[in-house]
Amino acid sequence: xxxxxxxxxxxxxxxxxxxxxxxxxxxxxxxxxxxxxxxxxxxxxxxxxxxxxxxxxxxxxxxxxxxxxxxxxxxxxxxxxxxxxxxxxxxxxxxxxxxxxxxxxxxxxxxxxx
Amino acid sequence: xxxxxxxxxxxxxxxxxxxxxxxxxxxxxxxxxxxxxxxxxxxxxxxxxxxxxxxxxxxxxxxxxxxxxxxxxxxxxxxxxxxxxxxxxxxxxxxxxxxxxxxxxxxxxxxx
Numbered sequence: 547x548x549x550x551x552x553x554x555x556x557x558x559x560x561x562x563x564x565x566x567x568x569x570x571x572x573x574x575x576x577x578x579x580x581x582x583x584x585x586x587x588x589x590x591x592x593x594x595x596x597x598x599x600x601x602x603x604x605x606x607x608x609x610x611x612x613x614x615x616x617x618x619x620x621x622x623x624x625x626x627x628x629x630x631x632x633x634x635x636x637x638x639x640x641x642x643x644x645x646x647x648x649x650x651x652x653x654x655x656x657x658x659x660x
Numbered sequence: 661x662x663x664x665x666x667x668x669x670x671x672x673x674x675x676x677x678x679x680x681x682x683x684x685x686x687x688x689x690x691x692x693x694x695x696x697x698x699x700x701x702x703x704x705x706x707x708x709x710x711x712x713x714x715x716x717x718x719x720x721x722x723x724x725x726x727x728x729x730x731x732x733x734x735x736x737x738x739x740x741x742x743x744x745x746x747x748x749x750x751x752x753x754x755x756x757x758x759x760x761x762x763x764x765x766x767x768x769x770x771x772x
Binding site: 577578580582589590591592595635637639640641647648649650651652653 | 693695701702703704705708716718719750757758759760761763764765766
């Protein structure tokens with residue numbers, strides 16, 4: 547089955563600095579690469595996703611980059627703000643069979659210090 | 661008001677009792693999922709369904725059961741066989757597998 551890891555597990559940055567979180571996966575058939583953000587006490591929400599036919603995608607201060615050869619993708623947050631403090635999850639997957647399943651990474655806790 | 665709902669928000673049960681958590685969506689999504697989240701932990705998949713009348717076990721299905729009789733509904737039953745049922749349970753749906761998942765607000769279950 548899919549083995550998903552995230553690094554680092556915790557990250558603390560000063561407001562205005564950049565943050566990078568890396569997700570590594572084991573299944574080369576994966577072709578969908580999302581990042582979810584979960585603020586304390588709230589539900590996870592998708593913040594950005596990418597498919598394997600694209601190497602990079604950007605949406606304002608956040609971006610995702612994909613390296614399919616190395617089987618990892620990364621979340622980049624620039625000009626961090628206190629409201630970026632949350633737990634971030636990756637969930638790579640793909641339709642290998644009709645009943646394959648989504649595996650979430652263990653999460654990265656980001657703290658932005660004002 | 662479109663979206664995915666879960667009820668109740670908090671649920672308390674005595675050990676040995678079965679309990680059913682509700683999950684409803686009006687997004688016309690084919691796929692639905694149940695996750696368990698323990699404090700400081702990630703999301704662990706309990707069951708998922710990609711189509712009505714069909715569902716598959718996730719990584720931690722033991723002690724849980726589901727049904728998918730309607731597209732809109734995917735209830736989860738936590739049975740007395742689940743050794744440690746106290747947790748935060750999240751339901752999600754997506755238009756189909758490997759698309760954005762929309763999460764419900766969650767149900768916090770406490771079993772004593």
